[in-house]
Amino acid sequence: MIQSVHRAALILKELGSSRRLGVTELGERLGLAKATVFGLLRALEAEQLVERDDEAGKYRLGPAMLQLGNAFLDNHELRARSLLWAESLASRVEEAVRVGVLNGRRVLIVHHVFRPDNSLQILEVGASIPWHACALGKAMAAYLEAERRSELLDEDLARLTGKTVCDPAVLDRELDQVARRGVALEDQEAIVGEAEIAATVFNYAGVPVGAIGVAGPVERLLGDGPSPQLVAAVRETARSLSREMGAGRLSARAR
């Protein structure tokens, strides 16, 4: 649908995962004539969505991309509403807090508060993680309708560490448990040594729209069993956020 737009998007995604590429290489990867790729690049360049590397005429993503990515965040309702809650959760439990949404088979981090201890941490906003390898993803998956859930379970569940759960049956049972407990856990399933405790955020209609959770060293979060205070804090924050999402919508409707 709209060939040229589709192809332009393919080029952007290709450039996004490759630092810089030339016209010829892009043409080969996408199976397009050089002239076609060139035309598309020229158009994207005029929009600053793409820019030319100083030398060698190669292309990379352009600054407009960053501005639009930021605009996405600014317009994101869940993110906007979670800013204060995430901040207060982080200072309450003294751990990093992440907020994510489900995007296909991955969780996209839309907000991230550093652990308040002055240590050097990298910002994860914009990162995307396989849903089955983080507590945020499991928290959302647990409340999806059956059909969508089995879609997620059916396909490639990549192994990221020795502890990643890749068996659909095991994951399925885990999701049931998550739904019962109201929190999802993750024990070094994405990064060795790192764990996460997360809970689901719902909108006014009871549909999961995201998740919020605490991430940190496994010994502090899951020492012997998940820390009860952390679980309680995460659950309460998620519930407050859900209420706010619902209240927002309802008051908007009342207008």
Next chain:
Amino acid sequence: MIQSVHRAALILKELGSSRRLGVTELGERLGLAKATVFGLLRALEAEQLVERDDEAGKYRLGPAMLQLGNAFLDNHELRARSLLWAESLASRVEEAVRVGVLNGRRVLIVHHVFRPDNSLQILEVGASIPWHACALGKAMAAYLEAERRSELLDEDLARLTGKTVCDPAVLDRELDQVARRGVALEDQEAIVGEAEIAATVFNYAGVPVGAIGVAGPVERLLGDGPSPQLVAAVRETARSLSREMGAGRLSARAR
């Protein structure tokens, strides 16, 4: 050039500055038939560059936008090389550090290290500031070739605060002074109470490719004249970064 790509980009930019819009409104703003806009939106939606609001069928930017914005940062050479320098500058002077590049008539912040004092700060990465209202912008403008500089000086120099310098002649003289001193200053020209000290980053060819600077409360940065330690720290950091940018390119060439 490539009408549909251009129009798609216009839609994205329009959505970026409006939270959410409907087909009709977009059509009006861009002077396009509804059906045309709809087709473009459908294509963009398939790429996740745009998503539909749950109710009311309005559209907003999609999650792929955030991923691409992040990919831009990951691929950004100046940003990558500035990470460590910015961190060490921030802890040395105990103030926030910003790194920016010139994008048209604005400075795009590509990296931002918080002031290390646990205060609540908002991340400015992705923000774009009129070049004449920040030290980063003036640091770059001062070293542009004459033609490009006068382009920047010629047009709308918006007033953001009472202290914003909007007179081209005054700015022109200030830029000469920046070039002589090797640092640019900004005194509450963007935000009342906030000042900045910045220096230019050059590539191997001596072309300004960005700037790095310290931002903070005016009394700490410019108390009575710019703090000499800060100026020295900023200058040294910018020079180190420049050397690294140059070295990177030269070694790449030597291959």
Next chain:
DNA sequence: AGACGGCGTTCGGCATCGTCGAACGCCCCG
């Protein structure tokens, strides 16, 4: 309760617009 207006959406025909292969000029390398 009914009609209206506004919305997002579908349809189909026309001509525009993007696509492609081939050829060009440039640079680097042998």
Next chain:
DNA sequence: CGGGGCGTTCGACGATGCCGAACGCCGTCT
């Protein structure tokens, strides 16, 4: 000095995306 790789230009063909008009849905006004 010749070759091969690159990004770029050209021109002609025809697929493709554009548009105006019509549809169906919802909320509102009377």
